[in-house]
Amino acid sequence: MEIKKAKMRNKSLVFLVFAIVVIQSMLTTSCTSPAMYDQTYDFENQSWSKSDTAIFEVEVGDTVLNRDFILSLRTTKSYLYSNLWIYIMITAPDGSTSKVAQKIPLANPDGSWIGRVSGSLVESRLRFDSKPFPIKGTYVFKMVNATQEEVIGEVLDIGLRIE
Structure with a gap:
């Protein structure tokens, strides 16, 4: 027993x-949870010209959940500036558009890199406020070089991640 x-x-x-x-x-x-979207746009010859537009098409089916938007930028340590200005244009499924100028900080005033450094590469991430998509459908995110330079060297790629 x-x-x-x-x-x-x-x-x-x-x-x-x-x-x-x-x-x-x-x-x-x-x-x-895994990202609902995670893509990068590679720049030829490690240079971002004003005529080069990074385009990301995001299919959205959920308008309830808040989403985190993360912008990533990879440069080399030879990048000459402490930040990078870009324009972000968003076209919603209903055709409405918005455009914002965004500064991506890359280095501290003392010259040290803000992002993650691996060898000669620097990966910088910029997280935006969480928010839901307002309507279902395909959103198009376009990102362009907003600096005064026609071509910015030492820029490898830019990415968009939505969680």
């Missing part, structure tokens, strides 16, 4: 541990 009770307790304990592991993994997975 004692052996039977001990086996039942062991089975209950195993089940309890299993349930805790399953619940914990469900909670961690739901908190780390």
